[in-house]
Amino acid sequence: MKLNAIIVEDEANSREILSNYLAKYCCDVNLVGEAASIQEALKLIKKQPLDLVFLDVEMPFGNAFDLLDQLPDRTFETVFVTAYDQYAIDALNNHAAYYLMKPISIDELIKAVGYVTEIRQKEDALEDRVLTTKLNKVEGKITFPQQNGFQVLNVADILYCKADDNYTHIFLENKKILVSKTLKYFEEALSKFAFARIHKSYLVNVNEVVKYRKGKGGSVVISSGKELSVSASRKKELLAYF
Numbered sequence: 001m002k003l004n005a006i007i008v009e010d011e012a013n014s015r016e017i018l019s020n021y022l023a024k025y026c027c028d029v030n031l032v033g034e035a036a037s038i039q040e041a042l043k044l045i046k047k048q049p050l051d052l053v054f055l056d057v058e059m060p061f062g063n064a065f066d067l068l069d070q071l072p073d074r075t076f077e078t079v080f081v082t083a084y085d086q087y088a089i090d091a092l093n094n095h096a097a098y099y100l101m102k103p104i105s106i107d108e109l110i111k112a113v114g115y116v117t118e119i120r121q122k123e124d125a126l127e128d129r130v131l132t133t134k135l136n137k138v139e140g141k142i143t144f145p146q147q148n149g150f151q152v153l154n155v156a157d158i159l160y161c162k163a164d165d166n167y168t169h170i171f172l173e174n175k176k177i178l179v180s181k182t183l184k185y186f187e188e189a190l191s192k193f194a195f196a197r198i199h200k201s202y203l204v205n206v207n208e209v210v211k212y213r214k215g216k217g218g219s220v221v222i223s224s225g226k227e228l229s230v231s232a233s234r235k236k237e238l239l240a241y242f
Contacts, residue, residue, distance in 0.1 A: 001121055003113070005052040006033040008041040008067070009081065010059045018054060018081065018104060025106055026113045038067045050076040052097075052116050057082040075214050077116045077232065097232045115236070122239040126212045142189055144179050151177070155193050159222055161186050161203040173224065196238045198230045206241045 005022070009015045015034050022029045032048065035041035037059060045053070053076050057064045064080065077097040085101060097119065098112035140155045153170070162169040163183035170177045170186075179186075187197050194206040204220065211221040218230040220238070230238060 001028065001117060001124075002030045003028055003051040003117060003120065004032050004049065005029050005054065006035060006041070006044050006050060007031065007054045008035045008038075008059070008064075009054070009056040010036050011056075012036070014056070014081075014102070018109075021104060021106060021109055022113075025110055028117055029113055038062045038070075041067055042070065045071065045074075045076075051120055052077050052079065052113075054079050054081050054100075056080075057084060077119065079112050079116070097235075119235050119239070122242075123212065123214050123218065123235075126239065126242055140193060144181060144189075146179070153177075155190065156205075156207070158190075158195075158205050159208050159224055159226070160205060160228060161195075163201045171224075171226075194241065196234070196241065198228060198234050198238050200231065202228050204228060204238075206238070209241075212239070212242075 007015050007018055009018070015036075019031060019034070022031055029052070032050070033044045035044050038061065041053075041055075044050075055064045055067070055078055057080060068074070068078070079098045079100060080096050081100045081102065081104065083102040097116050098108075100108055100112060141152050142155055142158075143150055143152050153172075157172050159171045159173065161183060162171065164178075166180065166182055168179050168181055168183050168186055170179060183197075183201070183203055187195070187203050190203065195203055196206050197203050198220065204222065208222040208224075209220045210223055212230075213219045213221070213227075218232075218235055219227050220230060221227050
């Protein structure tokens with residue numbers, strides 16, 4: 001598939017280098033525009049549907065995160081391109097699909113485009129249709145401590161788990177349970193079952209996912225009707241189940 005993309009970068013030389021690399025090494029990218037500022041980028045993004053935005057972090061009169069804050073319902077993937085590695089955490093928190101350091105490595109650029117292509121193909125196939133996982137219903141039990149002893153749950157009864165600092169809320173069909181264990185604990189405890197960490201806050205029973213929706217990071221709808229955000233860095237792992 002072809003990815004409609006733009007480059008948002010204030011340095012003309014950097015735009016030219018990236019544009020040339022894309023033309024030579026990434027034939028699946030259709031570069032439809034370039035922007036040297038946040039204002040120019042907003043005009044381009046609103047002008048046409050996009051699959052991918054290559055986004056420099058530092059720009060005059062703002063930065064990449066100022067741009068993304070103005071696009072809360074974006075459906076394109078973002079690849080950050082920067083000379084500063086201190087923005088990596090912010091990039092992940094803003095659902096970046098990939099993080100490229102300057103000077104750009106051609107191999108890393110090819111990986112970034114390949115990653116986004118694979119995600120978009122899967123998203124297009126799955127968006128807003130009823131999903132059926134490749135897996136049979138999960139079987140087994142999990143035991144966890146509580147103040148007055150411990151509780152045993154059927155793994156299949158868990159819809160999803162939500163982090164709350166050092167605690168985790170376990171959501172069942174008709175109730176939720178608060179457990180004094182981190183989400184990381186449950187991610188490891190449920191690793192042999194069909195549970196996917198889709199976000200820093202969510203661990204979901206994949207068999208309960210009924211729809212996938214594209215967005216800045218995407219989201220899933222589970223059988224209860226609850227919609228949960230999906231981080232860009234977690235998409236590939238999740239979509240592989242379907």
